[in-house]
Amino acid sequence: MTWPLRSAALRYNRDSFPTADLATSEGSRAVSRTGGIFTIATGLAVALAACRGGPPASDDAFPTEPIDLVVPFAAGGAADLAARAFADGLSSAVGQPVVVVNRDGASGTIGGSAVASAAPDGYTLGFVPGGVLTSQPHVIETTYDLDAFSYVCQVTERFLLVSGRADGAFESMADVVTAARANPGAVTYGHPGVGSFPHLFMEQLAAAADIELTAVPFRGDAQSVTNLLGGHITLAATAEGSIAGQQVRPLGVFAASRLERMPDVPTLSESGYDVTTSIPTGVIAPAGVPANVLATLESGCRAAYESEAFLAMVDRTFQLPTFAGGAAFGARAVADSAVMRDVVSALGLGR
Missing domain, CATH: 3.40.190.150 (Bordetella uptake gene, domain 1)
Structure with missing residues (x-):
């Protein structure tokens, strides 16, 4: 299975860290077109x-x-x-x-x-x-x-996903949590900038799982993927499109249900971590x-x-x-x- 990744760098104290979910909404697909003339x-x-x-x-x-x-x-x-x-x-x-x-x-x-x-x-x-x-x-x-x-x-x-290398040690989010609890801060993840959604969503996940991760910021998804594939970080938090065609293993998705294009990737809620979020555009x-x-x-x-x-x-x-x-x-x-x-x-x- 191949797909791409994202970036971040620091450790945080997450006492009383908020884990409330962001709102999500259902979409509908219809096909029609309304014409107009600029006279x-x-x-x-x-x-x-x-x-x-x-x-x-x-x-x-x-x-x-x-x-x-x-x-x-x-x-x-x-x-x-x-x-x-x-x-x-x-x-x-x-x-x-x-x-x-x-x-x-x-x-x-x-x-x-x-x-x-x-x-x-x-x-x-x-x-x-x-x-x-x-x-x-x-x-x-x-x-x-x-x-x-x-x-x-x-x-x-x-929707964002958490991914590791396709040939990496992690085969599930349970593996990530076990490793992070055994050695706090040793598991690193990439994201595209401090305060970005991938950064903030991953910190919500860490709080929900009661683990400590080390965030490593990069300038965009491409750098995160490159560093993941190069073995410089353990995980990457990315959008679905960012892992298409890359040698990565998606471990979980921040969504209420599985993605149509990745039906084998469980939601984080299925893995036991109640973090359901998405990024709307309007x-x-x-x-x-x-x-x-x-x-x-x-x-x-x-x-x-x-x-x-x-x-x-x-x-x-x-x-x-x-x-x-x-x-x-x-x-x-x-x-x-x-x-x-x-x-x-x-x-x-x-x-």
Whole structure:
């Protein structure tokens, strides 16, 4: 069995460490596509509005000009690829161009800040993985909090796995726990940065299993996998797509049920460790967007989510299509943020 891995470096005191689960949600898959036409008349209306220097039209006519979709990570990654497919579907649904704008840096918080500070008119949206909203604001200083946003929809989620080398000594999570208890701190794991979801999820697992692991941070999943395969670390915490095609052995998945593509890999709950988490990705807007504009965006969001191109890209990037409306996505962000706040605090990472 072959698949890839992730990264981290330090030991932590986890007395009274929080182990509450993050919220998870069920996805649905449907295939349809709503078409739309950007007419010459609409273009002229936008041009005339720009000449007047006023708003392009009333809220009831939204949208009457292109929409920016901010992606807080660099082009070419899973979030960016999914965002571009989503943008095409949203454009067809609302009848205006949707332009992907990459604003990467500071673990996604630069892009988050760009959305939070934009005019609340519906013409600036963000396509953001959950960490931008729920973990990073507890780790580093940000210009926003959850109240800085309107929530449009959730469209995907991803699950992390714990993996060892395919030819390594660990064949199950029970083996990992036995080794970690026999020699506290000797079992190491890689993750893509302090305060990242793989780092925080692994520390939740360590607390649930009452073991001490040593976290080793790297700059991205590729370095974690390379170091795992080279024997420099014992485990890696990665997304499903990061271990595809690599000589690794997945030992457990942070999910409520087994993954469709890896049916032989048990959940951590099955192994006796009650840690069930996932990473949602959704669409946000600045706080204060009018309700009718949000309704239009949420409707377009569902149409984009249901498009064949988007569902194909989500599958290609090892994500699970998972739709939730704006209210549900916002409620999940609040719940996940509370868990991550406690985890970060227990690790002594909080700002």
